[in-house]
Amino acid sequence: MSTRYSTAGMYLAYCVGPATAAPSSGYTQIPEVKTMPSFNPTPDTIESTTLLETEYKTYVPALKDLGGALEFGANLTEDLIALWGSVNTAFGSMASTSAMWWTVVHPKLTKAVFFQGEPSPLGLNEASVGSMAETTLYVTPSSAPAWGDKATLST
16 A cells, blocks of 8 residues: 655745746745645536437546636735735746746655746735634646646755
């Protein structure tokens, strides 16, 4: 049986690099992330039933839909506010041949998930008595997520 892993130690990081391929180094970890979205959505299907079918419909696979902006839940801290501001500034000042790359890393896996995406400015989530101050980080993907060799963080 394969070794199974908890989600402990997973992180989200970003890097500005060439639009052609994900950089292998220079990523900055996003602090305080508590939840991550699924990168494994159910593929759409297109119904292809012919008149010859008498009992079941048939289908062909279609596109997967990540559902628009990806939501990363996080604790709201001064460090996160400052870093997310830097993320948005970096995105706004990129060259036309550059892309903002994102990676989701599990510390015990040799591969990580990479995608290109655009960050949204930080907002303030709802609040209630006796709760953590939290926010949601939104990243709108502009490429399909793909597995690749784990990249290194900047120092």
